[in-house]
Amino acid sequence: MSTEDILSxxxxxxxxxxxxxxxxxxxxxxxxxxxxxxxxxLLNIHGGYWRAEYSLTHAGYLCEAFRAAGLxxxxxxxxxxxxxxxxxxxxxxxxxxxxxxxxxxxxxxxLDLEKLVVMGHSAGGQLAL
Numbered sequence: 001m002s003t004e005d006i007l008s009x010x011x012x013x014x015x016x017x018x019x020x021x022x023x024x025x026x027x028x029x030x031x032x033x034x035x036x037x038x039x040x041x042l043l044n045i046h047g048g049y050w051r052a053e054y055s056l057t058h059a060g061y062l063c064e065a066f067r068a069a070g071l072x073x074x075x076x077x078x079x080x081x082x083x084x085x086x087x088x089x090x091x092x093x094x095x096x097x098x099x100x101x102x103x104x105x106x107x108x109x110x111l112d113l114e115k116l117v118v119m120g121h122s123a124g125g126q127l128a129l
Contacts, residue, residue: 011060014075020101025083026094028101029056029075030109031067037110039072040117043102045095046075047122052082059121072111074102078127095127 014029021027033039044063048054056077063073078094079086099118106113120128 011057012064014060014063018101018105020098021094023079023083023085023094025052025077025079025086026097027077028098029060029063029073029077031063031073031075032109033067033070033072035070038112039110040070040115041102041111041113042066042071042073043099043116043118044073044075045078045118045120045124045127047120047124048080050081050087050091050123052080052086054080059124071117072109074098076124080123091123092127 014031016030017027018030019027042063044059046054046056046059048058056075059075063075066073076095076098078098079090081087102111102116103113118128120126
């Protein structure tokens with residue numbers, strides 16, 4: 001599979017899409033493993049040059065692989081440059097809100113917050129730090 005394939009092919013579907021804010025770009029794609037709960041957790045933050053034209057779609061394959069390895073994955077969409085409120089500090093605030101959502105809703109998804117990893121790619125890596 002090439003880079004272009006990842007950007008153009010439909011990603012594996014999530015189990016659920018949940019909002020952590022009121023903006024259309026404030027949501028998490030949830031993928032839960034078929035393992036005994038509570039589940040270890042991955043909060044993934046996609047990259048894309050901080051720009052609105054790049055969404056979380058390309059990270060769906062990665063999140064699916066982590067789900068297959070037994071992690072509950074939360075692929076995070078957030079406001080980016082080109083979206084109202086995107087950029088500094090809005091993008092950072094969105095990630096904080098997504099993290100707080102996991103803290104508040106962990107029982108709903110049967111998450112083990114003692115085994116939580118936050119990771120990101122490119123711009124998402126900066127936000128994860």
